[in-house]
Amino acid sequence: MSMKNKFGERLRELLEERELSVNQFAGKIGVSPSAVSAWTRGVKQPTADNIVACAEFFGVSADYMLGMSEYR
Secondary structure, eight states, rough: OOHHHHHHHHHHHHHHTTTTHHHHHHHHHHSHHHHHHHHHHSOOOOHOOOOOOHHHHTOOOOHHTSSSSOOO
């Protein structure tokens, strides 16, 4: 599985765990809901800054978000 697909998979899992909608999460990290939706579907890749923002929001490592680590 490619890393961009792994990012989307992890993002979807974290959103579900915290019962957050795409719209709610997008507002919390300052991006558009369409960007978050595209990331979850693997249509677009987030910028490095957005990967960091997601990791910090969820309290996980960027490596975890990217699928490079199984440990949060």
